[in-house]
Amino acid sequence: MAGTETHYTLPRPTFDEAPKLLIVVAPYYKDIADDLIAGAKAEIEAAGATWEIVEVPGALEVPTAIRIADRTADFDGYVALGCVIRGETTHYETVCNDSSRALSTLGLAGLCIGNGILTVENRDQAVVRAAVDQQNKGGGAAAAALHLIALGRKWTGGEKQVGFRPVGA
Template structure:
């Protein structure tokens, strides 16, 4: 068994406006999924965030579910929870790679999300990582989503300016001679 090194955990961000997240959980391995969900809820509750929970059949359905919500809803962020345990076939690699890649693409497109999909060799490894009293990766995924929301909000009020014009609060636009000339 590998030695567990201490790692740094950033303090949970504080928010002055409400934060709402969607937790997308695959209950394929029920005990593991419930442990991850318990950890995620604890972190979100401590941060004062509200959340909804939806379930998908497996890890491959989690990225499309988040994409649907990201496009059609008003959530600030997302938490992906599930578990993939290595089996006897190469299906493990497909599920791990595709679900991870899907989540990364969503993040690069601006979705504030935490990846709590465990990819492990056996059930014991998953149980350790889903233990609400231990190194719960569901809580870590929720914290990651909160940090990305905080970062996103910190940049939301800044504007970059237009063309050669320095950034300002008002941008003049061409009008038809009537109505407003600012955007």
């Protein structure tokens, strides 16, 4: 059973300047979302960082909200939270694949995102994954965002130029 496995967890990163994260949550399954949020908040606060939270209608809207925030606000990283439980139609695959793909695309564009959108077969799996005292996937998503922020800060100023250089430059 996946719940009894042990995994290596990276040590919590430290920061000279406290990062600011945006938690974007789709609270379709409110009790599960609340557990994910609790785990994320606790991890962010334990790292000495700050957070804001915004709710969106569903998992498909999470990446769009993150992109809007990246264009219009000043966050160092993002925590994507929500839950998709398999139903009777192919909508499950669409929501899982498209939300994950969009978050990955934003990450490849340089955003520091921890993906805590659960994609599960049933409610019992979701409850175990969301619970802070069990798998704590909300906390894990926040930790991932914090690690990416730390990595980005480590290499700040090392951005490579892309494209052609003017003659004589």
